[in-house]
Amino acid sequence: MAINIQRIGHVGFLVSDFERSFKFYTEVLGCTLTHRTKRDNGSETAFLRFDEDHHNIVIATAPPGTDVSIDGQPVRLIQQIALEVENRDEFFRALAHLHERGVEPVAGPLIHGIEGGGNVGGSGSRSFYFLDPDGNRLEIFTDGMKVPNGEQFPRAEYAEAMKAFSHA
């Protein structure tokens, strides 16, 4: 008996400036608001969605004294949150959309894997990374390979060729 998890349903994190992050996730990233609540102490929570799920991203006011702002540090507790888009067109639409709003990639656009000069373990996805207002690293990607039914990755039938053409 195993736990058969299908995917990550949502991620939630604390933000240093709720309004600033709310604007970023709704107006810049284009999330749809499902539900927003404000408590007596002024702290807020918003449940945001991409499509039909009730929520995919939750943002909540960080309690006073919690260190969630980037404050000059290059790394955050959240290493990354990766957001998948349908295809290459949508990938470049997202890149253009963010660029028009002054949000530039901190890495990429690139391809993970040997096609992009990386190693054989890469998924082959097209990808770029950018930061939210608190410095959390977000990724937009498309076309990552699947690893179906417990198969090995890379598949034996082309693992040797991948190694031969790997530059990493």
Ligand SMILES: [Fe+2]
């Ligand atoms: Fe990633």
